Amino acid sequence: MRVAWFQKLPVTVRVPLVVAGLMVALGVVASQGVLAVLGSVQDARLRELTRLHVEGLSVALGPFVLRQDVWEVYDLLDRAQKAGDGQRLLLTLVSDTQGRVLAATDPRRAPVGSDIARFMVDATAPEAVRMTGDAVLRVLAPLLYQGRDVGRIVTELDVSDLLDERRHIALWLLIGNAAATALLGLAGWLVVSRLLRPLGILVQAMGGETGVPHAIPESRIPRADPGLTRLFETYNAMTAAAEARAEAERRLAARERFVSLGRLSSSLAHEINNPLGGLMNAADTILSYPDRSDVVRQSAGLIQRGLAHMRDVSRAILDHNRLDRSEQPLRSEDFEDLRLLFGPEAAARGQTLDWRIAADAEALGRHPAAPVRQVVLNLLLNAGVAAGKSGQVALDVGSDAHGLHLRVCDSGPGMAADDLARLMASGPLPPGGGVGLRLVHDMVERLGGSISHQRTADMTVIVVFLPPGRETDA
Structure with a gap:
């Protein structure tokens, strides 16, 4: 001390x-x-x-x-x-x-x-x-x-x-x-300070006030010292490589998001297109038999149910992609929206979807809605791809005194080593594939949580633990 x-x-x-x-x-x-x-x-x-x-x-x-x-x-x-x-x-x-x-x-x-x-x-x-x-x-x-x-x-x-x-x-x-x-102390201070001035430039470039490394301007590189010149040029090359990698990861993240939205959109198109066909038939029935009140009431009820289903689907899409949800607390309705979003894709593959939300409203409200929804949706999408045709996908949300537990299971063959590295590690991304699992890792890390992976005889289990009350910039 x-x-x-x-x-x-x-x-x-x-x-x-x-x-x-x-x-x-x-x-x-x-x-x-x-x-x-x-x-x-x-x-x-x-x-x-x-x-x-x-x-x-x-x-x-x-x-x-x-x-x-x-x-x-x-x-x-x-x-x-x-x-x-x-x-x-x-x-x-x-x-x-x-x-x-x-x-x-x-x-x-x-x-x-x-x-x-x-x-x-x-x-x-x-x-x-x-x-x-x-x-x-x-x-x-x-x-x-x-x-x-x-x-x-x-x-x-x-x-x-x-x-x-x-x-x-x-x-x-x-x-x-x-x-x-x-006099000697002052002289020593001045001499050593001058000798260490390049080191100070390097320290400022590595973080400074913002904490973000940046390249050293050419005018500040000490060309009189070959060793320091090589050090500064090597640092600038490393900074450029890190910025390029970060930009590549951002582009991959954006591409992964668009791919996920594309897959969801294709599935949800069926969810909207099928009710539209029924609505058109109901409207034709009403026009054909306007004098039959029982037929009109039956057709109007069909139209009402179809419109309600389309309203729920569109609301789920809007809620998931709304930009101002980062400060809103998590609710049970958020998981129902996720079920509406992921359900059509699971149904298209003939998969069995097991959905269990056991956490109460108070436990859910301690967490931000937007990043938790994104984490669960990415895990469900990966689980759906892994489970394949006629597979099984499950979501189990529970809570205890320590925080929230999100458990996603699938009956697929298990995660590849590269995919597991994207989900569990913080190092550079392995070549190939998307970054959806890395997005899950980064979001959970910003929320102060942890991820665990288990492989049983026929199921892959991913458990995400989130402590309460952690702010996030996701």
Whole structure:
């Protein structure tokens, strides 16, 4: 979750940010390295100073410490402090082996004969001296003379100037590295952004704001880079091929629709032509026997029934092809219209049609009418072709708490592999054949549903599941 916002940024922004971040990290590491080297140099200077100081005092004070000659010890300490770095050596004191102070450069702080123990607190050996952040460092060393341990030497060093030097250098390092890092980060951002600009063009062409891929204009192809030129030209070729395939699928879909309408029209022509013959006979009968009321009533009833049948057939055709039905809810009347549309084709083949609508009005009303009608009609038309002469076709519509179930069965020999691929898969269409089954697949997918296929001993079963409440642009 913490890096989700970063992952949502375009790659043309993320890469320069990463480069700038690496440069900042490099500046921090370089500053730490410089400060570490400075600390090592300062520590080495302090250790060398304390070593020379302690060794010189040991050689000069050894005989006087053995004789407990306090005045000579004090005189040597005073001359050593004046001759050496007096500003850094704050205090130097010498004690005997029992820890009693013999002399000190500041007798008021360390009187003769006092205990040296309080000056040994936090004291380190000369070879272990290092900067700790304190302004005063205390060094403790044995006083050796001719290989014998004759006392102790304690020295206090003022290192405040070294601390100021370190802080001053650290401040300038911070300012200098910040400025250099900012400049290098900006330069890296500009360079990487320029290098990734072709990638940004490609990303925009692949989707952009509309989400639809489009070809890259010739003027935006980087001809200076042969590799990128080939990449852009290959992408344009793929885009053109995808557009051509989509256009071919649209044409096939339109052709399939016209073919389906043609087949339905030829079947429905019989449904209209047969009642027309009866209507003409009834009209002739009325004209021939206008004075016989029973014959007129019988003929008028025949005319009324024929006209009602023709009205139902024409209404079903109009409802199926009406363009403004996409927002209307599904009703049981929609399936009755489909029965009127498909019934003549099934009757022409001598097929048995089993029709069962078990879903109630509330369950049907959760789904749009137009795409569901189109899905069922396409499946019925394919089932009718597959069942052949004297075959069986069935439609079973049911519902449960999860959604609507549309079950279409036929007694045909089963679906071919290409037809099954059109219905079940989303890949390119296999060569040959129509796209009615692919239309079913696309519509069900837009409705958020699923399709399953089963083949029993003598029946092919297609089950379409549609969850409720899914909008569609079908």
